[in-house]
Amino acid sequence: MNTTAVAAASGYSVQQVRDLEALGVIPTAARAHNGYRQFDTTHVHAFRAYRDLAHAVGPAEARRAMREIRLHPPGRGAALICRFYTTLDNEREQALAxxxxxxxxxxxxxxxxxxxxxxxxxxxxxxxxxxxxxxxxxxxxxxxxxxxxxxxxxxxxxxxxxxxxxxxxxxxxxxxxxxxxxxxxxxxxxxxxxxxxxxxxxxxxxxxxDTIAQRTLALLRAGTHLAAVIESTPMAGHADRHVA
Structure with a gap:
């Protein structure tokens, strides 16, 4: 799909699609012979994951996470997302205390x-x-x-x-x-x-x-899309080694 189509599918504007690609939030789009960007379903998952992840942990941390999960084996990517749940739970426990x-x-x-x-x-x-x-x-x-x-x-x-x-x-x-x-x-x-x-x-x-609860729900919504992104990484077929 082209830039207009992926923008419509993800809920972002065409300019936001270009900006988020430049920031590394999504994988770099392939280029057609005429130089136009070509996107696939993995990009749609990445956009939708980022939207909810930014709500859950903040835009800066979400951008970092979206870049990180593509650089490491799936196990480490999943562990990174698990830490977000732990952080939110700690915030909740602090507020309850x-x-x-x-x-x-x-x-x-x-x-x-x-x-x-x-x-x-x-x-x-x-x-x-x-x-x-x-x-x-x-x-x-x-x-x-x-x-x-x-x-x-x-x-x-x-x-x-x-x-x-x-x-x-x-x-x-x-x-x-x-x-x-x-x-x-x-x-x-x-x-x-x-x-x-x-x-x-x-x-x-x-x-x-209440805010923490809404952020946690956003993280849960991002989960399915994040799983698709993590599983599509080039390392997804390899076993994790020395996972920190």
């Missing part, structure tokens, strides 16, 4: 509302309020989970926990009590810190989870 963390401190929202912005607690006061040892708070600080203000640069210096640090300590305490490991808690804290407005964070996390 953050949501659980915020729900776990919802009961204490009134305490935050009554507190003034300038209020803070010492490490002793906070450890007593949370029912944890001061050494645990120091360990959480070292692990990047809680960020108190330091009043001195000397060893064992005094710490003051502002409202933000107190909230992070509450989240950490709640998740640790629920059996979450430090890396999992760190993902939750990072997600919470990324939210601009903590008061609307649950709605923001629900929106993020």
């Amino acid at each position: 953050a949501r659980l963390a915020l729900e776990s401190i919802r009961a204490e929202a009134a305490t935050d509302a009554e507190a003034k912005e300038g209020d803070s607690m010492t490490i002793t006061e906070l450890s007593q309020a949370l029912g944890v040892k001061a050494s645990a708070l120091r360990f959480w600080e070292k692990s990047g989970l809680v960020a108190p203000d330091r009043l001195s640069t000397r060893p064992r210096t005094a710490r003051r926990y502002t409202l933000t640090a107190i909230r992070e300590a509450r989240i950490t305490a709640a998740l640790r009590a629920g059996g979450y490991r430090i890396p999992e808690v760190r993902r939750a804290i990072t997600a919470v810190r990324d939210l601009n407005d903590v008061s609307d964070s649950l709605a923001a996390l629900d929106a993020r989870l």
